[in-house]
Every structure is written in structure tokens, then in C-alpha cells.
Amino acid sequence: MPHTSAATVAVLGSANMDLVAYVPVAPARGETVTGRDFRTGPGGKGTNQAIAAALAGGRVTMIGAVGDDDFGPRLRAALTERGVDTTGLRTVPGPSGTAHIVVDDEGGNSIVVVPGANAAVTDLAPGDAARIAAAGTLLLQLELPPAAVLAGARAARAHGVRTVLTPAPVVPLPDALLDCVDLLVPNEHEAAALTGHRDPHRAGRALLERVPEVVITLGASGSIHFARGAEPVTVPAPRVRAVDTTAAGDTFVGALAVARAEGRPMPAALAWATAAAGLSVRRAGASSAMPTRAEIDAAAG
Template sequence: MQKLLVIGSVNMDVVSNVKQFPLPGETIHSSDMKFVPGGKGANQAVAAARAGAPCVMIGAVGLDPFGDTLIASLSEKGVDAKSVLRKEGTSGIALITVSEEGENNIILSAGANGQITEEDLASVVQWDGACAVLLQNEIPWETTLAALRSAKEKGVRAFLNPAPARALPEELFSLLDTLIVNETEAAVVTGVKVVDVETAETAADWALAKGASSVIVTLGEQGCFYASAQGARAAVSAFRVQPVDTTAAGDTFIGAYAAASADGLATEEALVFAAAAAALAVTRHGAQSSIPDKAEIEAFLASR
């Protein structure tokens, strides 16, 4: 299997569990608090590696103690972290509050993630032997756009998950092999309010018309919808599980899908594999700590 590249954020997640989210001005007690390695880029890299793909992480951490922990965590989970840079100042931090229902609120502090430049990418990214690159929206936008242009020039497939959500310039869509968005992100990117498979298809068609080669819209409990410029369509149901923490569920789906695609699975099979990985992730606490490996995903599928 050819390697996957992930260019994006590496964070330390400070996770607090609460009965319910506080109201404005309200002080509540947390039942538990943990420090858990996260960041959308790092999460997707771990998900891809644990799903069986050789994976290289390109990102940055600070010179603080969190930086050492974050790099070590990536390496321990099978990700090649030699291209994670060290920057002056602090590492990225995400303050995450998780309710009893498993929903979360997140506040991001970019830290070193906000210092990654086009020059940094030029110094560390090795495109040779890469089949795809995964990108998100937690590093400077100009750097992400430069990476997308380079991937197009090198003939490397580009997967973009524009999260946190933002409007995308029209020129970007033709650079994408796969745009992956949830309901909220789809609404921001396409202007379509996504609530079900039918509206997901409308949003996907909008992005395809702008030049994307394929689009995946994830729909939480409703599963996901896939459409390609060649006319393929697929709706995949979500697996029914009892969630305890939805943190990194989307990242797990994306990393697992990219790994399955790199391994040669047909699109619908790869989507089912990714849906199973995400289902397992939401039954566990934390970001990277919740991500299943390939054997666990295959066992879950075999049991359904």
C-alpha cells in the first residue's frame, strides 16, 4: 500500500466531562478531566495508521512539554512523526467539554499550528510514493491552499475536510479528489441546509458542479452520502451504537476511509469500513484514544 500524507493540526485536548453544558455565567462541576492527544490532522493520521495505512504526519508542536508528548503519541500509534516541526511558543490546545449524552463543545487555541508556512511544507513534504494527502482547516488557510496546489501538480489525490467550517474559494474545488463535510460544514461551504440524504445530495451536486471530483457528506446517525463527478451515488447507513463521546468520530471516519481507499477497497466498501470505525470510536472516550485498529473494525463488521 502506498503511503498517505496528512498535513494539519496537532493538539493537546483538555477534556472535561459534565452532566450538561453550562449556561452563560453558570459554574458547574466536572466529573472527570483528562489530557488527551488530539488535533484534526493528528486524529486523521492516527485513524489512517491504525486502519492499516503507512501514514506520515506533517504539522507543528510547540517547545512546551506537550510537544514531546504529542510527537511520542503519534509514533506510538504507528504514525511517522519525523516531519512534525517544533515551533517557538506553545502547542495547539483544544478545550473540550463532553456532556452525558456524548455531545461536545470545543474551543481551539492554534498555538504552533498557526505558525505552519508554505516554506515549512516545502522543507519537509515528500510527495514521492504518496497516493493521497489529507487536509483540514486548523492550520493557516494559505498553507493548506499551497499544499492542495502542490498535490495537484504532483498527481497526488487530495482529501479536504474544511473543519472548522469556512467558505471555500471557487478555484479550490478543481484541486480536490474528495471533499468531506458534515452537515454544518456542508451548509457553510454550499449554502444548502443539510438535514437528510436528499439535501446531502443537493449539497454534493453543488460542490461537484464547482469542480470537485467526489463529495462525501457525513450525517451522524443517518450515515453518509457519496457522489462523484462520474455519476456514482451511494448512501451508507450508520451503525447503531450507544455513544459516550463523539470527539474525533468524523476524523476517524476520514482516516479510515482514506486507508481503505488506499488499500484498494471499492468506494461503498470503504464507506462501510469508515462508518464502522466511527461507530466504534463514539463508544469510547477521548480523541486518539478512541480510535480503533483494523482488526477491531473488521471484527465489528463481521459481528453485524
């Protein structure tokens, strides 16, 4: 059924506490290096996309789980402080999810994720389907158990909610899931892993056989939009000095979801989301680096 609140976004995804070490050069196997800084902050692709969308002006509800440890209340508070509705964020026994991140001086990162409470989200909880049905867009990633992601996608499809999937961490995607996806947003490495094609244009055409619309992100080179029956459109990224790329992809997706939900044409929406991602890499951290709507508007011109 149609939705009157177009800029409402539901996020079914992970909530992690990021434990971030900053180093000049990332250690090789068996090597110990001295870091120059350490920070903790809210993360997980679900939390990141929820915060990005909220800061970009969306009305956002988060569906997922945190643990009953010290990190759980901190994660919930971080979302609430940024305007995200957390009534769908359940608390389960045991530790919250954590992500152990090493960021080098070139802005590159390597990450170890320990799922914790996220592993308990194996299906929708009571009320989750209604939260999805009330949204205009559902954002999904793959840091929750596959059964929960599929249940969310099916609920969205049943209620006419636009579904955007970030296929990360990359795994083979079943047809049952992709049949419920409107827009797939892999990065170039994920697109190559999913299709076997390193060339993003070939990968995009292959993915269009499974979903109606694809955006492949290319880091500093911008993104390419593919849609059935249309020529691919490349959107360049602004030239910036990257400090930390940890949240760039999630910032892009959150801002893109809001822009599209507000009715912006895809080229304009992509340019706006690209400006948001460009701002995020100039600052350290994940959600702490994400820009506000006013900042995105100013950068996008």
C-alpha cells in the same frame, strides 16, 4: 506519476493537546457546572486523522508543528507510539496548539481551539513537498493557515497524489484550493454552511460543481456519497450508544483514506470507515478512542 505504495498517507494538519472536561450537561453562558472527569490527550484534526489512518493500517507521515512547551514532546510521542512518521512535524517557539473540550452525558461536545504552534505553519517546510509526493493520499483540514493548506494541495496535485479535504472549521473555500481537491468530506452542517442548502442531497449536488467527489457525513444516519455521473449512494451507520463523538469524523476520514488507498470500491470503503467511526463513539476521548484495523474488520464483518 503513479505510486507503488498505495496505502501511504500524508497528513498536513494541526496538532493539539486536548483538554477534555466531562459534564452531565454543558454549561450555558455565565453558568458554572461541576464536571465528573478530566483528561488530556493528543488531538487536532490533523493528529486525529493521522492516528486513525495509522491504526487502520496505513503508513502515515504527519506534517505540521508543535511548540517547545511541555505538550510538544507529548504530542510527538503519541504519534510515534501509534506508528506515525513525525520527521515532518517541526518544533517552533511558543506553546503547542490546545483544544478545550466539554463533553456531555449524551456524547455531544463543544470545543474551543487555541492554534498555538499550528499558526506558524504558513507554508511547506523543506522536505514537505517530497513527503507529500511519496504518499498515495494527502489528508487536509482547515485548522492550519490557509496558505499552508493551499501549498499542500498544490504539491499533491503536482505529483499526482489523491487529495482529501475535510472542510473544518468551515470557511468559504477558494476555487484555487478546490481545484486541487479530489474528495471533499464535510459533515452535514459544514455542507449546509458551504452551499446554503440544509438538505444534504441538494448540498452534495452543489458541491459536485466544484469537486469531482463528495462524501457528506450524517452522524448516526451514516453518510452519502456523490460522484459526477453517478447516483448518490447512502451508507447507513450501525446503531450504537454514543459516549463521546469528538473523534468520529476524523476516524471516518482516516479509515476511508486507507480503504480507498488499498483499492476498495467506494461503497465497501464507506462501510468500513463507518464501522470505524461507530467504534470510536463508544469510547471516551479522541485518538484514544480510535479502533485498530482488527477491530474495524471485526465490526465491519
